[in-house]
Amino acid sequence: xxxxxxxxxxxxxxxxxxxxxxxxxxxxxxxxxxxxxxxxxxxxxxxxxxxxxxxxxxxxxxxxxxxxxxxxxxxxxxxxxxxxxxxxxxxxxxxxxxxxxxxxxxxxxxxxx
Amino acid sequence: xxxxxxxxxxxxxxxxxxxxxxxxxxxxxxxxxxxxxxxxxxxxxxxxxxxxxxxxxxxxxxxxxxxxxxxxxxxxxxxxxxxxxxxxxxxxxxxxxxxxxxxxxxxxxxxx
Numbered sequence: 001x002x003x004x005x006x007x008x009x010x011x012x013x014x015x016x017x018x019x020x021x022x023x024x025x026x027x028x029x030x031x032x033x034x035x036x037x038x039x040x041x042x043x044x045x046x047x048x049x050x051x052x053x054x055x056x057x058x059x060x061x062x063x064x065x066x067x068x069x070x071x072x073x074x075x076x077x078x079x080x081x082x083x084x085x086x087x088x089x090x091x092x093x094x095x096x097x098x099x100x101x102x103x104x105x106x107x108x109x110x111x112x113x
Numbered sequence: 114x115x116x117x118x119x120x121x122x123x124x125x126x127x128x129x130x131x132x133x134x135x136x137x138x139x140x141x142x143x144x145x146x147x148x149x150x151x152x153x154x155x156x157x158x159x160x161x162x163x164x165x166x167x168x169x170x171x172x173x174x175x176x177x178x179x180x181x182x183x184x185x186x187x188x189x190x191x192x193x194x195x196x197x198x199x200x201x202x203x204x205x206x207x208x209x210x211x212x213x214x215x216x217x218x219x220x221x222x223x224x225x
Binding site: 033044107 | 155156158161200202211
């Protein structure tokens with residue numbers, strides 16, 4: 001596509017429910033990132049995929065968080081047993097290795113009530 | 114581990130010049146990037162420095178000193194639309210696009 005697409009754009013869920021957030025990167029981009037941004041805060045690194053290499057999961061805050069990337073394209077971030085502190089904007093980004101630019105989607109705004 | 118420090122807020126007037134500093138501590142440093150984020154929007158790429166020195170892109174310039182673990186973003190001829198948050202980010206694997214770790218951001222307020 002023309003840009004990084006994320007869905008849903010907004011999600012309200014009850015505490016304890018599981019949620020899935022989807023990211024469709026720019027076509028041809030080999031690198032894909034997930035970040036989390038709480039209101040008025042910085043961008044917290046969650047996970048990084050690069051081509052067929054093992055993902056860098058060092059930023060995932062707990063084992064309730066997982067992500068996969070199928071076919072080197074679409075990625076899904078899953079949060080199990082959501083907690084109120086999971087409320088944030090989840091930003092996905094992609095890049096073409098060596099391009100020098102990382103492109104963000106508009107984010108998925110998650111609210112846990 | 115990795116950490117980046119930048120001022121939380123900066124205020125300047127229209128037409129002025131402002132400098133936003135960033136200091137970092139990281140292993141495997143490859144470059145420093147800058148991103149702009151307007152309220153409610155997605156971050157957008159501004160510039161990248163892999164080598165020491167100044168990179169200029171229009172009204173924006175970015176500087177890096179690897180020996181000092183320090184960089185800055187310079188915004189000239191400030192406009193109201195420059196009011197936004199500015200994040201520095203360290204690339205810790207290789208190239209500007211690999212595992213970016215972001216600072217906490219600097220909120221720039223441009224006043225008339």
